[in-house]
Amino acid sequence: MEINQPPRIKIAFTPTPIERLEHLPSDTGEYEYEIYIKHDDYTGSTLQGNKVRKLEFFLAQSKTEGADTWITCGGLQSNHCRAVACLASMIGMKSYLMLRGSKPQVPQGNYLLDKLVGAEIEFVTATDYFRIDELMRDRADQLISRGLTPHIIPEGGSNALGLWGYFECYREIRQQLDQKGLSIDYIFTATGSGGTFGGLLVGAKFFGDKTKIIGINVCCTSDHFVERVYQYCQEFKERYCPGLVIRRSDLELIDGYVGDGYALSRKEELKMISTLARECGLILDPVYTGKAFYGMLDLLRKQMIPVGSKILFMHTGGLWGLMPIGERFVDSNLI
Numbered sequence: 001m002e003i004n005q006p007p008r009i010k011i012a013f014t015p016t017p018i019e020r021l022e023h024l025p026s027d028t029g030e031y032e033y034e035i036y037i038k039h040d041d042y043t044g045s046t047l048q049g050n051k052v053r054k055l056e057f058f059l060a061q062s063k064t065e066g067a068d069t070w071i072t073c074g075g076l077q078s079n080h081c082r083a084v085a086c087l088a089s090m091i092g093m094k095s096y097l098m099l100r101g102s103k104p105q106v107p108q109g110n111y112l113l114d115k116l117v118g119a120e121i122e123f124v125t126a127t128d129y130f131r132i133d134e135l136m137r138d139r140a141d142q143l144i145s146r147g148l149t150p151h152i153i154p155e156g157g158s159n160a161l162g163l164w165g166y167f168e169c170y171r172e173i174r175q176q177l178d179q180k181g182l183s184i185d186y187i188f189t190a191t192g193s194g195g196t197f198g199g200l201l202v203g204a205k206f207f208g209d210k211t212k213i214i215g216i217n218v219c220c221t222s223d224h225f226v227e228r229v230y231q232y233c234q235e236f237k238e239r240y241c242p243g244l245v246i247r248r249s250d251l252e253l254i255d256g257y258v259g260d261g262y263a264l265s266r267k268e269e270l271k272m273i274s275t276l277a278r279e280c281g282l283i284l285d286p287v288y289t290g291k292a293f294y295g296m297l298d299l300l301r302k303q304m305i306p307v308g309s310k311i312l313f314m315h316t317g318g319l320w321g322l323m324p325i326g327e328r329f330v331d332s333n334l335i
């Protein structure tokens with residue numbers, strides 16, 4: 001199948017390793033599944049996580065356009081905004097972040113890094129955030145009048161261009177599995193803006209693989225993401241890969257694990273994070289990978305995935321987001 005790859009500038013430390021999770025915490029019961037972890041928490045330190053793979057393509061596009069400033073948006077503890085801000089400071093660009101919520105008294109976690117690297121930050125109310133794309137365009141006009149050349153990166157780095165990050169990651173996974181002589185039945189990933197799930201899905205479809213890509217949404221609903229990711233995939237097809245066929249029914253997004261809401265952790269999720277860390281040395285974040293892993297274990301416990309399946313869990317990073325919630329672990333007697 002013909003595919004036209006856009007320019008890319010390599011910044012992530014890849015390929016990231018795939019390691020078998022030798023055992024699960026003792027309180028999760030017996031599982032007859034082989035679980036592997038794709039360690040995209042190793043893509044960098046301040047740049048760690050899934051966002052940096054997408055940024056390789058946004059960076060190349062921004063260079064072509066001669067942009068000197070990135071505008072982007074997200075929650076207060078957005079990993080995406082932190083990666084944009086850190087990368088901007090590394091390469092001499094400016095960053096303008098529009099963060100949902102209000103200014104905290106003490107900067108912590110991702111927001112602390114945003115501040116340290118000198119991002120310009122504007123707080124946006126939850127109501128205004130509904131029209132964030134329009135607000136980002138307004139800010140771009142304002143920056144142009146200040147003599148800057150801005151480039152807008154959408155929320156989470158998710159659009160047709162952003163899908164390339166995880167299309168390429170899927171290619172990387174295939175090569176690694178090939179070398180290991182391993183085949184995987186399912187790939188699980190957290191879904192927050194849809195680009196990681198969408199990129200893996202177009203990868204699997206492009207290569208004609210039977211591997212099922214499963215997204216666990218950590219906010220909104222699965223219906224919301226089916227529609228959103230379907231649009232990204234159609235745009236990807238139009239721009240880069242005319243022969244690609246993706247139907248709405250190919251999008252397997254599983255609802256039911258948002259819990260108390262986006263970035264709000266239930267005690268059982270925190271408990272799973274702490275036992276996984278203590279007993280297995282696997283450290284997950286509370287907002288994305290923690291919820292997705294919790295959901296995956298629940299599906300395995302209910303045997304909704306065929307027993308004996310080989311599963312790859314995408315560790316998409318997010319560990320800076322763990323830092324501001326130490327108090328929750330103390331209050332729940334988990335540390």
Ligand SMILES: Cc1ncc(COP(=O)(O)O)c(C=O)c1O
Pocket residue numbers: 049050078079080156158190191192193194195196197285288289316317318319
């Ligand atoms: C650590 C982490 N994992 C997973 C996701 C979800 O990825 P995506 O936005 O591509 O759905 C995000 C961002 O939303 C993230 O920051």
